[in-house]
Amino acid sequence: MTDAHTTRPGGDTPDPVTRAAALLRGHRESIDRLDAILVFTLAERFKHTQAVGVLKAEHALPPSDPAREADQIARLEDLAVQADLDPEFAKKFLNFIIQEVIKHHEQHQS
Template identity: 60%
Template sequence: MSDEPEAPEALVSLRQSIDNIDAALVYMLAERFKCTRLIGELKAASGLPAADPSREAVQISRLRRLAGAANLDAVFAEKFLKFIIEEVIRHHNEVAADSHNRAGQ
């Protein structure tokens, strides 16, 4: 038996909601990365660079506006998107390297 008191029903319910939201976020991120993987393949095939700073700036600005409308900390939203962008660029570089290696074989 645990020494900790039983969590109130409201706490349990809120934690379940968080668990559900976390699961949805994981699946949404997976879908996003499927799309960005295809973009990476298109960029590699076209000889385009992995990063697109002008697109990134537009997306960051857009996300900051969305965060404001959703009453979410815009600084947090920007950090989150920048992290995602870094991962996308890393994946695009991997796709480009793989494409280059296949072409050289």
């Protein structure tokens, strides 16, 4: 049986390769769980932005709100700093999402 507790022949020390494989597997399992969280979180976010798009269309509001978008980007950059995430990456990520939301809002306008 090979797992993180496998020892080398004649010793009590775990085999470094087996230990590394177990650590790698653990990190990958965490990444997979986090990816699922991201997907479900984005889906929930887009449900709300779709509802906003419908409201904007019903009330003849523009699909884009540059002031809100700028506030959101600044807020996300602050959160990124707090989370020890590259704020430039966070900004690019949110800009991508905002562009997708605007496209959806424009579709509701048609």
